[in-house]
Amino acid sequence: MKKIFCFLFLHTKKQWTMYLLPLIFVYVVLIQYQRQVLAVADANTMVKVYDISQKYGCLFFVWYQYLSWRYVLSVRQREVVIFQSFKKRSWFILNLFLTYLLLSGYLIWLLKATGSINNVLMISVQFLFSSVEVSLLINLIKSPLSGLMMYLIYIVLCMTECIPGDWCIINLGIMPDSYSISWLLKHLLFSIMLTGSIKIKAYL
C-alpha cells in the first residue's frame, strides 16, 4: 500500500496543474454561477442547479480518473508497471477517494445551498458510477485517452437524449433523487459487464 501512496504523491505532483485547474473552475466559477441560478427562484431553479452539478461533476470525476490512468496504462509504461505487481484496484479506490476529497467542498456547498440530502447523495452515486465506468472502459480498451473520449461521447449522447434514460449516466431535466431503481440496476449491470470483459493479462 505504501507503494501506491508514494505513486499517488508523485502522480499528483507531476500533474498538479491538471488537478488544480478543474478545482479553480468548480470553486471559483461554478459555485458563483449556481448561486446566481439559485437567486432566481422559480419552479425550475432546483432542476437547473442539479443539471449543472450532474454535468460538471461527472465531467470532473471522469477527468480525474483519466489523469490517474494516464501514465500507468500508457503503452510505453504499462508492462513495466504490471511487472512491479501494481495493484490496479487499490489505485482506483485511492484515486476515487482523492476525487471525492477534492470535490467534497463543492458537495457540501451544494447540500447547504439546496438543503436536499437525497439529491446530493444521488449525484454522489452518479459520480461513483461514472468513475467506475470510465476506469473500466480505459482498462478494457487499454488506452486512457481513447477511453476518456469514448466516455465523453457517451455523456454527450446522454445529454442530447440519444440513449434511453435508464442507460444514461446523466438525465437532464429531472432531479437526481427521481432516478429509478432500474437506473441503478442497469448501471450496476453495466459496471459488472465491463469488469467481466477485462482480462488484465490479455496484453502481456
Add this chain to the structure above:
Amino acid sequence: MEIVDLTKRYHKKNVVLGINLHLEKTNYGLVGPNGAGKSTFIRMLAGVVQPTSGEIIYDYGKNIGYLSQKFGCIPELTVYEQMEYFACLKKSTNTKWEGEINSVLKMVNLTELKNEKCKNLSGGMIRRVGIAQALLGRPGLMLLDEPTAGLDPDERKSFSDIIRKLKGTMTIVLSTHIISDVKNACDIMLVLEKGVLVGVIDLEKNNDRDIEDLYFSALHGMVEK
C-alpha cells in the same frame, strides 16, 4: 538460477518447450528467428507470464530488473522524474532514492541528461533509461527484451558497451535477433528455435569461429550443447 523443464502452451501450441538451464552471473544472449519464443521465455523469467509447466528457481529471491520490448518514457517527464516513478514502484520508501537514481544514471551515461525532458531523447537514450530503471534496486537478474531493436549502429554499440560493463555483477539475459549484439555484449549464446533451446554456446571457447556460423550450426543441430 535454475530453469527446470519450462513450458508455455498457448491454444494447444507449444511456444516454449521443456527448457532446462542453469544460469550463472554472466551475460547471456538469447537469439532465434521471429516467433521462436524469445519474448515468452523472457516474460516467464520476469514472472509476467505464468508457465504452463516447469519451474524457475531464483537464487536471489525475485529481485529482477526488466526492460520490456515496448518500453518508452512519458514525454513530458524529465529523465530524473521518470526514474523517480520507477524507484517509487520498486521501493516502498523514498529514502536514498536520489543517490541510487544518480548512481544508475551514471552507469548508463545519462547523468548530464537527467534534467532533459524524455520527449527530447533519442531511441538509444530511452533504452538507456530503460536499463537504468531495470538496475534500480540492484537486481540479481536483469532481463532485456529486444532492447536494441530500431537503434542505429552507434546507439547499439553504446548499448552493448553498457551491458558488457555490467558483466559479472548479475545474471543478464539479453533477447535479440541481431547476432552482432550478442557478440559485443555476451559470453554465452542461447539459441531458441520453435520454443526449443537448440544451442548453449560459450562464445569464449568458440572465439575462433564466426558467431553467425555458430548460430546457424545450432539451428541445424551441429553445435554441441
